[in-house]
Amino acid sequence: MEKESVLKQDPGYNFYVASRLITQAYREPLEVLGLTYPQYLVMLVLWEQDGQMVSQIGDKLQLDSGTLTPLLKRLEASNLVKRERSEEDERKVVIQLTYPGKSLKNKAESIPETVMERLKRWTERDKSRLRSLMDKVIEDLSGQ
Secondary structure (H helix, E strand, C coil), X not given: CCCCCHHHHCHHHHHHHHHHHHHXXXXXXXXXXXXXXXXXXXXXXXXXXXXXXXXXXXXXXXXXXXXXXXXXHHHHHCCCEEEEECCCCCCCEEEEECHHHHHHHHHHCCHHHHHHCCCCCCCHHHHHHHHHHHHXXXXXXXXX
């Protein structure tokens, strides 16, 4: 019997490949909306609760402001969000959805289902177990 390669024994390898393939699966449906996958994730956070500070969005997506700020600037240039300084604390920036940003939600609602349809052999139980395991990985590795 052939020995499994050292590469495949490293759990990071499977996460890396799976992450790339998932991002790739989202690429085509998101192109229709003019969004990249990271921009889509920011929009999901804002569709869930509009008017969040950059730090709140960063916490939810595990992104630092150096990564998040350029994403937000591109979303603002596309007129999907607006960045405003907090009235209470000028150092804080609040992100608000614009009307076009809010409207995009309806067009994006079917995207997760479209992507999940590609996992034809997966049962709902499989999908639920994967989400649960990924939550554990995130929790353990983020130190929460």
